[in-house]
Every structure is written in structure tokens, then in C-alpha cells.
Amino acid sequence: MILKNLLVAAGMTGLTACATEYSDKTLDTNELRRAFSGTSLAGCYPGGGTWFERTEADGTLKDMNQSGTIVGKWYAAEGQICYIYPGQNEDDTSNCFSVKRSGDGGYNFISGDPAKVVASTSCPISQSATAG
Numbered sequence: 001m002i003l004k005n006l007l008v009a010a011g012m013t014g015l016t017a018c019a020t021e022y023s024d025k026t027l028d029t030n031e032l033r034r035a036f037s038g039t040s041l042a043g044c045y046p047g048g049g050t051w052f053e054r055t056e057a058d059g060t061l062k063d064m065n066q067s068g069t070i071v072g073k074w075y076a077a078e079g080q081i082c083y084i085y086p087g088q089n090e091d092d093t094s095n096c097f098s099v100k101r102s103g104d105g106g107y108n109f110i111s112g113d114p115a116k117v118v119a120s121t122s123c124p125i126s127q128s129a130t131a132g
Helices: 003-012 029-036
Strands: 022-026 039-044 050-055 060-063 069-077 080-084 095-102 107-111 116-120
Touching: 029 039, 029 069, 029 080, 039 107, 095 116
Parallel strands: none
Antiparallel strands: 022 095, 039 050, 039 116, 050 060, 060 069, 069 080, 080 095, 095 107, 107 116
């Protein structure tokens, strides 16, 4: 399961996401680029599924559970990190998320209205906190 499932976890399945503790600061576009360029991250979803991806500096996105297979692209814009997974939907639109640091230094990916943590690098995701 990789980040492309965030959209499904956030709303299509009706899953109620709970957040892990986080700082109040949302990373800005430049902070996102610095934090995610050339970085491998592993994390989890509120339902317990896991993901392991690498965001390369050239914008490619690799699924490290599939031996580094290129599965899409990523970019940071307007204070969000965005992922494009070709073939995920008809127009290959981006799935974008705000990102906040968690209390243990990890990252919480936040989406929706009301905002909720839909994935985190701080696992398991706490049942006691909210996204904000």
C-alpha cells in the first residue's frame, strides 16, 4: 500500500482518521522540497496499512516495497506535497497534502475538511490527537 491510497483512506471508504501528535507548524513549500528531495520515508495509515517510498530530487517517486520501481511523480507547491500516480484516475490529477511535523520528528500528511491525518511516518497513528 503506498501513498496513492491516501485519497481512498481519507474519504472514499468513509474511514475516520485519527492523528498522531504534531507541531502547529505546517511546512511551507521550500521546507517541503528540502525535507523530501532525495528522501526515503516509511509510514502508516490510520487503518494500519503501511507504505515505503522514495521521493527523488528529480521529481520521480519510487515504491521501495517494489525494489524502487518508479510509480509516479511528486512535487511541492502552494504549501503542499503532491503526488501523481499515472493511471490512478482518468485525468492523472495530483493528490496533495499539507504536512506537519509530529512530536517525534516524523511527518503527518493532512487532508480533508475537517482536516485529518491520513498518513504519518510516526506509527502507529495515535487515537488521541487531532490534526488541527
